[in-house]
Amino acid sequence: MSFINYSSREINxxxxxxxxxxxxxTTNLQFIYKKTNPEQKGKLISLATESERTLFFDFLPLALGDIRGFKVRFHLYTVPGQVFYAASRKLILKGVDGVIFVADSQIERMEANMESLDDLRINLAEQGYAxxxxxxAVQYNKRDLPRVAPVEEMNKLLNVNGVQWFEGVAPTGVGVFETLKGVAKQVLLELKKHY
Amino acid sequence: MAGSDLVMHDNEFQKIDGELQRLHQQANANVVFLVDKNGQLIASAGDTHNIDTTSLASLTAGNIAATGGIARLLGEKEFTILFHEGEKDNIHISLIGQRVILVVIFGQRSSLGLVRLRVKKAAEALARIFDEIASKAEKEKVEGGKSADSPFAEISDEDIDNLFK
Structure with missing residues (x-):
């Protein structure tokens, strides 16, 4: 659910x-935070456990610039990935305008990817989204690791609809902005359809 | 897209701002905020210079969402009021019409009783304004009309690419 404010001329x-x-x-968000100008970003908030696992969400507000005199702001959130935080994940999807599915390319994580994708579908459906x-968009992350599945195989398993996908190495930023841009563009074009 | 976007025009914003200013004054509050349930700041009144309003909005919405989750587990529809007491400042959070969150931060110049009383009045007025916005949006949807000064009307791929330079 976007928020378009004609008074302050902002799109959120x-x-x-x-x-x-x-x-x-979280690494995606940290890279974006590191690489954006101070005036474009707010604080990166991480509600994490002592061992730096996401407990509730990470949040990064990003002001990218203007379109036709309107300030465009993206609020980036991550969900906690661990299976038992299912209830929290649902909450964060509320009012979402776009989703980036980050998949772990390591062969032994393929099942976890599929499980998470199912979980995403169920949680979105509960709110009337599909x-x-x-x-x-999908990001195949960790492409730099030794035992990774080929992209074609991952597309078969995780991207049956053939949506936009990107290869990523989040700590060094490979694919990070490309993925964000891919979805941001879709979000804005979706808004164009309605307003 | 499920759910509807929140589109706010200048006259509606002025009305909301007026209500928040009044509440800020009458409740002797430090700051008053209005946040949508998805964590986006709608408007604020009072001294916001030293406060990271964007983060506060997102965390407040997370807080309300988590509390709502707890409520449902207990068979309650929603807990409509949250109150956090600090050493100097306190924060009173209330849900208005299932749609927006009203946040009042107050110190020793005020009291919980006063804040609750004033919030109740302001909530009624704000709920009416948001009902108006919702019915207007519904009407526009039916008519399929697009706002004349829509920033999206002529948006191009180039505009979007420029955002990422």
Whole structure:
């Protein structure tokens, strides 16, 4: 659910990073935070456990610039990936405008990816959304690790609808901005359809 | 897209701002905020210079969402009021019409009783304004009309690419 404010001339949209535990959702946000100018970003908030696992969510507000005199703001959220935080994940998807599914490319994490994708579908459906109808992209993260599945295979398993996908190495930023841009563009084009 | 976007025009914003200013004054509050349930700041009144309003909005919405989750587990529809007491400042959070969250931060110049009383009045007025916004949006949807000064009307791929330079 976007918030378009004609009074302050602002457009606010919400993008959620989804995916299994330790797939690199928070790392995506940290890289974006590191690489944006101070005047474009707010604080990166991480509600995490002592061992730096996401407990509730990470949040990063990003003001990218202007379109036709309107300030465009994206609010980036991550969900906690660990299976038992299911209740929290549902909450964060509320009012989402676009989703980035971060998949872990390591072969042994394929099952976790599929489980998380199912979980995403169920949680979106509960709110009347469908992955097919939402601005959505997939990032195959951790491409630099030794035992990774080929992209073609991952597409077969995790991207049957053939949506936009990107290869990523989040700690060094490979694919990070490309993925964000991919979904941000879809979100804005979706808004264009309605307003 | 499920749910509807929140579109606010200048006259509605002025009305909301007026209500918040009044509440800020009458409740002797430090700051008053209005946040939507998804964590986006709608408006504020009072001294916001030293406060990171964006983060506060997002965390407040998370707080309300988590509390709502707890409520449902207990068979309650929603807990409509949250109150956090600090050493110097306190925060009173209330849900208005299932849609927006009203946040009042107050110190020793005020009291919980006063804040609750004033919030109740302001909540009624704000609920009416948001009902108006909702019915207007519904009407526009039916008519399929697009706002004349819509920023999206002529948005191009190039505009979007420029955001990421």
């Amino acid at each position: 949209c919400k993008i959620v990073y989804y995916g299994p535990g330790l797939c690199g959702k 992955v097919e109808k939402l601005p959505y």
